[in-house]
Amino acid sequence: MGKIITFANQKGGVGKTTSAVNVAASLGILGKKVLLVDLDPQGNSTSGVGVAKKSLKTTSAEMLLDGVAASDAIIKTKFENLSVIPANISLAGSELDLFQVEHGERCMKEALAPVKDDYDYIIVDCPPSLGMLTLNALVASDGVVVPMQCEFYALEGLSQLMITIGKIKQQYNPSLFVCGILVTMYNGRLVLSMQVISELKKHYSDKLFRTTVSRNVRLSEAPGFGMPVYYHDKLSKGAAEYLDVAKELSERI
Numbered sequence: 001m002g003k004i005i006t007f008a009n010q011k012g013g014v015g016k017t018t019s020a021v022n023v024a025a026s027l028g029i030l031g032k033k034v035l036l037v038d039l040d041p042q043g044n045s046t047s048g049v050g051v052a053k054k055s056l057k058t059t060s061a062e063m064l065l066d067g068v069a070a071s072d073a074i075i076k077t078k079f080e081n082l083s084v085i086p087a088n089i090s091l092a093g094s095e096l097d098l099f100q101v102e103h104g105e106r107c108m109k110e111a112l113a114p115v116k117d118d119y120d121y122i123i124v125d126c127p128p129s130l131g132m133l134t135l136n137a138l139v140a141s142d143g144v145v146v147p148m149q150c151e152f153y154a155l156e157g158l159s160q161l162m163i164t165i166g167k168i169k170q171q172y173n174p175s176l177f178v179c180g181i182l183v184t185m186y187n188g189r190l191v192l193s194m195q196v197i198s199e200l201k202k203h204y205s206d207k208l209f210r211t212t213v214s215r216n217v218r219l220s221e222a223p224g225f226g227m228p229v230y231y232h233d234k235l236s237k238g239a240a241e242y243l244d245v246a247k248e249l250s251e252r253i
Helices: 016-029 044-048 060-065 089-100 104-112 132-140 152-171 191-204 217-225 237-252
Strands: 003-007 034-038 082-085 121-125 143-149 177-184
Touching (some): 003 016, 016 034, 016 044, 016 177, 016 217, 016 237, 044 217, 060 104, 089 104, 104 132, 132 152, 152 191, 177 191
Parallel strands (some): 003 121, 034 082, 034 121, 143 177
């Protein structure tokens, strides 16, 4: 049975999309059949796997609100075992439209149900907010991964996000659980990084991924080439780290 895993954080710039794209690609490299769902109107996951946003006819917006079957929105990428349901700016209006729909928080769960078991993993990339799109993703999901930048402001936002996830679990999705907290943009030479890790271990030791994702030039370059970092430079540190994250995630769920 396929597992739906959402990558979510209300704070922007924490490596959420980078993590969603590269974990999805890494799971594909490990032999898993993966569907990446772009639920961010910016469409960065879409372009990150080499799909042009301007030419799209069917996106996650049509899947959520227009009754288009998920299978009709899926595009097979050129990367191993990886497909995508893309997004572009047309998704921006969906946030408000979903509020008008009865049980609008369940639209994504219902849309993905027919294809869920066609994949080992469905990875969902959310917008940097806790609005209706992110709620849809969390209601549909088996688990959530929280990418967070290695800084103190991120720690403050993490506690609020955990409270929100707890409320969603209580009200909408009793089976939802936190697969793990993934530390990104890590620099082991900085005292700050060590302090943040120390705080995380105090409060979330059981949730923390063993692997941290370092600041990495190849990782930053890869989206500009429309590819996950493994396909940009398989020998890079970023490629190795995301493979390790994917292996650890598959152990957790």
